[in-house]
Amino acid sequence: MWDAFAVAFRVGLEGAIAGALGWAALRGTSLRRAAGPFAIAIVLGLALGLAATLALRARGLAAADLAPGLRRIEHLYALGLAAIALLVAGSTADELGAGALRPVAVSAALAAGLLVLLPEGAALAGRLEDLAVLRGGAGPVATAAALGVGAAAALGIGAGLAAAWTGVGRFLGPAALAALLLALELVGIAAVAVDAHTLPIALTGVVSRVVHDALHLVFVVLQVPDHAFLEDWAYQLILEFLEPAVHAALAAVVVSAPLAAAWGAFHERPPPAPPADARAPARRLARAAHLRARRIGGLPYAAAIALAVLAIGAASAGNRELYDPLPAPVVDDGGGRIVVPLGDPLRGAEARMRKWVYAAGGRAIVFFTVRRPDGAIAVALDVCDICQPKGYAQMGAGYVFCKYCKTPIPIDTVGRPGGCNPIPLPDAVVEGGMLVVPREKLVAAWEKRMGGAR
Amino acid sequence: MTAGRVLTAFLFYVVAADFALGMGFVGAVGSPVGFALLALAGTLLALDAVRAARAKGVPRLLAAARVLLRAGAAIALVGIPASLALRGSSTVSAGEGQSFGGNPPLRFGEVTLAPRGPHLLSKTVEVVAAAEGQEPVRIGLFPPTSLVGRQWSVFRFGYAPGLRVVSAGGETVTDGFVKLGTMTQSEETASLVQWTPEENLMMGAGTFPPRLEDLVSPPGSGLHVFLRMVEATLGGVRRDLRDPDAYRWLLDGRPEQPAFEVQVFRGRERVYAGRLRAGEEARFDGGAVSIAPEVRLWVDLIATTDPFLPVAITGLALFALGAVLRAGLALAALTRRRAAAPPRAPPAPSPPGA
Numbered sequence A: 001m002w003d004a005f006a007v008a009f010r011v012g013l014e015g016a017i018a019g020a021l022g023w024a025a026l027r028g029t030s031l032r033r034a035a036g037p038f039a040i041a042i043v044l045g046l047a048l049g050l051a052a053t054l055a056l057r058a059r060g061l062a063a064a065d066l067a068p069g070l071r072r073i074e075h076l077y078a079l080g081l082a083a084i085a086l087l088v089a090g091s092t093a094d095e096l097g098a099g100a101l102r103p104v105a106v107s108a109a110l111a112a113g114l115l116v117l118l119p120e121g122a123a124l125a126g127r128l129e130d131l132a133v134l135r136g137g138a139g140p141v142a143t144a145a146a147l148g149v150g151a152a153a154a155l156g157i158g159a160g161l162a163a164a165w166t167g168v169g170r171f172l173g174p175a176a177l178a179a180l181l182l183a184l185e186l187v188g189i190a191a192v193a194v195d196a197h198t199l200p201i202a203l204t205g206v207v208s209r210v211v212h213d214a215l216h217l218v219f220v221v222l223q224v225p226d227h228a229f230l231e232d233w234a235y236q237l238i239l240e241f242l243e244p245a246v247h248a249a250l251a252a253v254v255v256s257a258p259l260a261a262a263w264g265a266f267h268e269r270p271p272p273a274p275p276a277d278a279r280a281p282a283r284r285l286a287r288a289a290h291l292r293a294r295r296i297g298g299l300p301y302a303a304a305i306a307l308a309v310l311a312i313g314a315a316s317a318g319n320r321e322l323y324d325p326l327p328a329p330v331v332d333d334g335g336g337r338i339v340v341p342l343g344d345p346l347r348g349a350e351a352r353m354r355k356w357v358y359a360a361g362g363r364a365i366v367f368f369t370v371r372r373p374d375g376a377i378a379v380a381l382d383v384c385d386i387c388q389p390k391g392y393a394q395m396g397a398g399y400v401f402c403k404y405c406k407t408p409i410p411i412d413t414v415g416r417p418g419g420c421n422p423i424p425l426p427d428a429v430v431e432g433g434m435l436v437v438p439r440e441k442l443v444a445a446w447e448k449r450m451g452g453a454r
Numbered sequence B: 001m002t003a004g005r006v007l008t009a010f011l012f013y014v015v016a017a018d019f020a021l022g023m024g025f026v027g028a029v030g031s032p033v034g035f036a037l038l039a040l041a042g043t044l045l046a047l048d049a050v051r052a053a054r055a056k057g058v059p060r061l062l063a064a065a066r067v068l069l070r071a072g073a074a075i076a077l078v079g080i081p082a083s084l085a086l087r088g089s090s091t092v093s094a095g096e097g098q099s100f101g102g103n104p105p106l107r108f109g110e111v112t113l114a115p116r117g118p119h120l121l122s123k124t125v126e127v128v129a130a131a132e133g134q135e136p137v138r139i140g141l142f143p144p145t146s147l148v149g150r151q152w153s154v155f156r157f158g159y160a161p162g163l164r165v166v167s168a169g170g171e172t173v174t175d176g177f178v179k180l181g182t183m184t185q186s187e188e189t190a191s192l193v194q195w196t197p198e199e200n201l202m203m204g205a206g207t208f209p210p211r212l213e214d215l216v217s218p219p220g221s222g223l224h225v226f227l228r229m230v231e232a233t234l235g236g237v238r239r240d241l242r243d244p245d246a247y248r249w250l251l252d253g254r255p256e257q258p259a260f261e262v263q264v265f266r267g268r269e270r271v272y273a274g275r276l277r278a279g280e281e282a283r284f285d286g287g288a289v290s291i292a293p294e295v296r297l298w299v300d301l302i303a304t305t306d307p308f309l310p311v312a313i314t315g316l317a318l319f320a321l322g323a324v325l326r327a328g329l330a331l332a333a334l335t336r337r338r339a340a341a342p343p344r345a346p347p348a349p350s351p352p353g354a
Helices: A002-027 A032-058 A063-087 A093-098 A102-116 A118-135 A138-166 A174-187 A189-193 A199-222 A232-241 A244-267 A280-317 A439-450 B003-021 B024-030 B032-054 B060-086 B309-340
Strands: A328-330 A337-341 A354-360 A363-371 A377-384 A392-395 A399-402 A408-410 A422-424 A429-431 A434-438 B088-095 B106-114 B124-131 B137-139 B145-147 B150-167 B172-177 B213-216 B223-234 B237-240 B256-266 B269-277 B281-284 B287-305
Touching (some): A002 A032, A002 A102, A002 A174, A032 A102, A032 A138, A063 A102, A063 A199, A063 B003, A102 A118, A102 A174, A118 A138, A118 A189, A174 A199, A174 A280, A199 A232, A199 A244, A199 A408, A244 A280, A328 A337, A337 A439, A354 A439, A363 A439, A377 A439, B003 B024, B003 B032, B032 B060, B106 B287, B124 B145, B124 B287, B137 B150, B150 B223, B172 B287, B223 B287, B256 B287, B269 B281, B269 B287
Parallel strands (some): A328 A354
Antiparallel strands (some): A337 A434, A354 A363, A363 A377, A377 A422, A399 A408, B145 B150, B150 B287, B223 B237, B223 B256, B256 B269, B281 B287
16 A cells, blocks of 8 residues: 555645645735645645546546646646746735735635646556556545645645744745746646656657647748758768757746746846935844845745756756667558557557567558657658668657658657658558558658668 | 737647647648738737837947848748748740740750769759840759749759661651650559669659650550669769669769660560660661660759749848848947956065065
């Protein structure tokens, strides 16, 4: 039962940290009435996630079917936190809670609380179900999980009370709270526990796609010939822009930018105006207090930026391994369809690249499948329009890698035609656990690439 | 509302569209919301540029830098998406000496190959083209050349040996130039010969090699003629083109005195197999096949119309000019401040015996 306790504790721990931060930030302000509901919303989000998964699985949906939606929720939630950090930059909770913005601020706090653990809760349900099957009993697993969440909640309550007692919450503005929640999502204590930590890679993937697409656009718009015609130095320079490490660095900058902007706005806040009759020493004391609050108040932003950069860097560093599977032979069904089993009922579809080879009139046509971050299966020929047909390998979770020109290509762009991308097979469809490729289309795509019937 | 805020909103929109819909950068830029946000940001920047131009009390050069930066960014923000949205392109495959009707008619001349290219190119393929009543121009790989209102560039080239097949009675079965690598094959015709293995189809590798072989099936004749260029003088050196490294030499120059491996099939029966030099003829049971002395070259060209590309480039150029000017002014100000700062006092001498 230790497994269930540990995974539930780690999921709960993220909620506990978020709850303690929210409690500390809101408790001493005019939004104090939202502090409790914020913490309750976190618990409610976890419960909702658990309940939704159990309900959907009872209706026959598999965990893999839910995963893309959950990832989408988590990614948009993180984006929302970055937007909130920018929108409320330079404002205090008191200012937000005093005027007409109060209902908006309270609603945003509750929504943020609800989403802290909703996706992870949904993933946790599936994990606990698996553990119940493996360990032979739902009752003990549920009890252990409840104990794990309870232990994390107790820690969170303790941390929240300690924060309230020491008064550190007054240095934690709403923008800093959003920044820390975003950093928490990027670190992904809960998501890692349930094997659903995709945010840093997804963010890096967005940057990769933007860079990749922008380079393609420059080539297309300016009619620059492809790398086959370029000087080696020019191509090596272009390759630098396609380096995953560069993309990770850019992603770190992109994530840090709104947090740094919020920090800047906080730093630029004017000191509170002293009373008109305040004497010089009182004015100096007020100014010193303001400067001290500015210094200490900057720490949460610095911590959020550091955590975000570390999370993206760590995810990218562990995402460079090359994986090049041997093609498995496939045949057609005699009716013009090549039917390929993608996985088995127990393991589900393989997320990593798989290659297939089909023999057509003495020609070996190799194609591959790879799972995109959004959960969809991309299917393409193991060759691009430009390079020698040396094929692709998978690089980490986010890229396929042209073995000829050493170009990493974001997996999200697999399935789009052009340039260094593998030639897509748009007519291939996934039917249940089977990939169905029309034989004629596969052969035609191969022949078109090879310039005839070779 | 400022241009910066609108651009920030655009960036959030791009990421949100990607996360939620998998739209991608290009899709987001081309979507109505993305385009509207960029246009709004461009308009706000243009207004900023006007304000910067009319600002009083600002040194002239600084004001000029601000105007260039804002105006350049405004023009580029509108020009780039407009260029993407309104761009049109088509491809033309042209052989040496080929003419095309149209308004005005086009005629393509000699194709030139060279192992070195201008700018960032590692090699050159150029074709002479002329519209009726206009001076001929050279269309290369990069940059595109303007001709009859379009921007032209070469994106592929190939070989076209002249092939003539006559029947036993002397009637011409086929007579023309074969663009190697462009013939469509059925599974049946493809299985007649052993094609060069795929590993030797040297695409890429820092060159852009054309196909060296193809199978021609003159309609109604029942004949199939396979041609493979196996040897030629390139740039003054005799080369064996069956060598796996042959792709490295193909851009050394036009193939001279080429030799071909030729196979002729009647149905599935091979009636001739041998090697022919350009200008030679071979007889087979039921006819003769000959290769013309000259191998012509052909090119595939891409022709685009993009009315907003000059706008986008102008915007980017203005922005770059403004950035350089602004950086120069900042550097000059820094140098002036350093020069004006009082020199540091030398450290106090240590007291004797310290």
